[in-house]
Amino acid sequence: MRLTFLTLLLAAKSRAVVRFHCSQLVVERLDPLVNPGSIPSSHVHQIVGGDAFNATMDPSRDLPAESSCTTCQFADDFSNYWTAVLYFRAQNGSYKRVPQLGNNQFETARGGLTIYYMQDAIYDQGQKSKVQAFKPGFRMFVGDLTARTLSAASHSRQLTYVCMDTWTSRAPETMAFPTRPCPEGIMTSLRFPTCWDGKNLDSPDHRAHMSYPATGTFESGGPCPDSHPVRVGQVMYEVVWDTRGFNELEWPADGSSPFVWSFGDATGYGTHGDYVFGWKGDALQRVLDAPCWFDTDCAEESNSTLQSIEAMNSCSQKVVVDEDIDGLLDVLPGGFHADYGHGEV
Template identity: 85%
Template sequence: MRWSNLLALALAVPSRAVVRFHCSQLVTQRIDPLVNPGSVPSSHVHQIVGGNAFNATMDPSRDLPSESTCTTCEFSEDFSNYWTAILYFRAQNGSYKRVPQLGNNQFETARGGLTIYYMQDAIYDRGQKSKVKAFQPGFRMFVGDISARTLASASRFRQLTYVCMDTWTSRAPETMAFPTRRCPEGIMTSVRFPTCWDGKNLDSPDHMSHMAYPESGTFESGGPCPASHPVRVAQVMYEVVWDVKRFNEEAWPQDGSSPFVWSFGDGTGYSTHGDYLFGWKGDALQRVLDAPCWFDTKCEKESNSKLQSIEAMNSCSQKPVVDEDIDGWLDALPGGYHADYGHAHS
């Protein structure tokens, strides 16, 4: 379904929450308090959005809303942190150049960043009737596998995808590997998290085991949750638009493969992943989920929430604590990685 059609549907149909908002970029650096807690630098470069209390450790007992002085997110009470790896272009001489992010639809003036969704049911579900529970302070989760280099290894995660954008509103077709053709308006990555919680643990050693997918369906919360993870929570989804069009005039691989690699070296695209660390103030997220929001329409009034301007979102930033070049033409990816194509065609 095209974005324009989805937007028309969203504005026409009364429902419970499908919340869509943007968060400008807070910082881009090698810090990862989930996978590499306390490590400065962490293994690879990430882009982080959200509250400016973000640091290398992020102790679960910390109160992010009280420790943050600003947030890059449109909802002023959302001090959560959301992050992904960074995309690089690999030139034919083997050097690498960071691919910047673009502000998504309706947020073109944002300083890069991510677009975030919270929803009760599949985004195309006209009813949005499910009642879901907001996450609790200290909750965090991860989805994806940075070692995945084949479709088979990536397939255990549902709907971690790419769209080669022919127009600014393109949202299909989706692939699980990097696009292998030039994309006129950019590459969009979509990261969808599981929707069933065990009801007990705010985290787990792998940051995934406390969460599960529904017993049926793809990524939707419409199917029943398994008995081991009985609590239905909101579907969290990220969209990131990468400005790859600036590399369309560069020489591409002659074998038809993609010239793009993740900041930890994956050249197949199968290892895309995302990190989430909850930090909404008080009951703000539950209020939003219980309100009849469509994207950000009605959310401010119906959920008694305040939305920031893009200018205010852009004004919140954080200085990197890792001093290294991540933006120039580099002989190796930060952290010493090189492109790894594994068994890309299997």
């Protein structure tokens, strides 16, 4: 049985499940991992975290030193976290960007992501494992933006959707877009690999230096493979897309979803996420070592500072790429059309 957030909060302390929110920093076509230096990048992203984010993100840069603010609740977290952006495709073929909502107790946040760092499964009250924090210059990518089938998407585990019937819905999870109107929106969850090779802070595809467990899963305590022996905390993003305003519009007659990722994926299987580490000093390791659950508790136990939602919302970045991403669009920014896996439609 899945435990509720209240149950987790009341559980006995051990090591940390760190959960906190980051408001939106900027929405535009920049991607310093997949399209470094390109202005614009191929498709629209929504980025949260430190305001040192830019098109190149050289790994030698000191993100905490170069940032003047962060949209994240932990004041020492100048990392950058980003995902693609969701659009609604109307029956006349036009596209409209789907806004985001602040997750759970962060309703007044300016959209953004809820971030988790975990030693063990979120429903494991013990959180007994010792995990290593990432190092400066570390970055990684999860997912496959070319995936259009369940088989192709299965190579990246646990990238899922929840059709939210209530504001606290967290199940059932699917790997494709929901195909019915969701009363409280659609939540996407992206869970990153948890085994590191212990040497490389990055790799050409931003994935090879990381691995899933050799057997089992992170949740089942599966061991890391010999090629990637260092167990790190699982990074997970939750994003709530406010699809409520589209529920009364005409949906496809064939029962498919009307939603499309900003890179054209109309199946949902191509969802992906990017991560660039930027915590100040040993702040993340202190949090991971603290006997705590979630944001306020972990801040107290690790001697960390939390920002108010107002302070998070006040950190933003000027858009570099001047283009319309919010109007009724005939084509997605970057020239993409809805791709259902059997040719463009």
